[in-house]
Amino acid sequence: MGILDKVTRIEKSIEKLAARKGVARQPMEVRRAILDEIEDLSEPAGRSRRVFPFNRLVIEVLADDPKQRAAMEAVLEREPGLAAAIEQRLREAGCPPPSGLEVQLKFLKAAKADWEEGRSFRLSPERRERPPAVAAGEKPGPQVQAQIVVLKGTAAKRQFALTGACSNVGRLAEVLDRQGRVVRRNQVVFLDSQDEITQTVSRAQAHIQFVPPAEFRLYDDRSAYGTRILRAGRTIAIPSGSPRGVRLRADDEIYFGQASVRFEMKRAPDA
Numbered sequence: 001m002g003i004l005d006k007v008t009r010i011e012k013s014i015e016k017l018a019a020r021k022g023v024a025r026q027p028m029e030v031r032r033a034i035l036d037e038i039e040d041l042s043e044p045a046g047r048s049r050r051v052f053p054f055n056r057l058v059i060e061v062l063a064d065d066p067k068q069r070a071a072m073e074a075v076l077e078r079e080p081g082l083a084a085a086i087e088q089r090l091r092e093a094g095c096p097p098p099s100g101l102e103v104q105l106k107f108l109k110a111a112k113a114d115w116e117e118g119r120s121f122r123l124s125p126e127r128r129e130r131p132p133a134v135a136a137g138e139k140p141g142p143q144v145q146a147q148i149v150v151l152k153g154t155a156a157k158r159q160f161a162l163t164g165a166c167s168n169v170g171r172l173a174e175v176l177d178r179q180g181r182v183v184r185r186n187q188v189v190f191l192d193s194q195d196e197i198t199q200t201v202s203r204a205q206a207h208i209q210f211v212p213p214a215e216f217r218l219y220d221d222r223s224a225y226g227t228r229i230l231r232a233g234r235t236i237a238i239p240s241g242s243p244r245g246v247r248l249r250a251d252d253e254i255y256f257g258q259a260s261v262r263f264e265m266k267r268a269p270d271a
Contacts, residue, residue, distance in 0.1 A: 027075035050095035054125035153259030200257025225257035
């Protein structure tokens with residue numbers, strides 16, 4: 001038997017193993033399969049370029065007991081998170097990820113009736129129309145001015161103006177993968193300080209989205225210690241990874257882990 005025949009035989013054995021029914025996939029296998037399937041959704045756009053035609057992904061993962069769910073969560077939600085891994089995979093495939101890509105991860109105890117037999121997950125891509133957004137780097141416009149004022153924690157500066165369509169919050173200005181490639185840039189930057197408060201800020205902690213004409217919404221990016229708002233003596237927890245977020249109000253005190261900031265907003269003077 002030649003080398004080529006041996007390789008072909010091994011590949012077929014692997015395919016049969018992967019297709020076995022009733023055998024649960026391991027978390028790393030599920031993670032790789034999700035990324036592979038998402039990459040396959042990209043479309044050719046000419047000159048070796050590709051485009052991703054969706055801006056929201058709902059990923060349902062089968063985990064029929066608490067132990068299995070805990071293992072799946074540990075692998076799928078590990079920092080910098082599944083959303084960042086998806087964006088990285090698309091870039092590696094020569095496909096720029098869409099702006100504001102939303103990724104919602106759901107765990108199910110049992111497969112739904114319309115699932116294909118033997119599937120460990122189901123991917124539902126969507127294309128949602130968004131309100132007109134402000135281009136990155138541009139000011140939100142003459143209606144409002146907003147900023148973040150650091151109260152607790154060690155940050156690159158005390159105040160950060162929110163001047164773009166989306167402002168990422170996290171520890172370090174750039175988040176790198178294991179190969180040293182940039183997978184995320186933060187605009188509200190906490191330093192990689194050794195103090196206990198700042199260490200509770202994840203590298204990919206949260207982001208603040210500007211919604212014209214005068215709204216700012218806060219989202220948690222599956223951070224390790226969570227994101228919450230203290231408003232008028234009431235605590236509002238930001239759901240981890242939720243695509244809805246929470247609308248910010250002037251003078252909200254925001255906690256990124258144990259670090260805290262104040263959100264300030266006012267109407268801009270007439271131009």
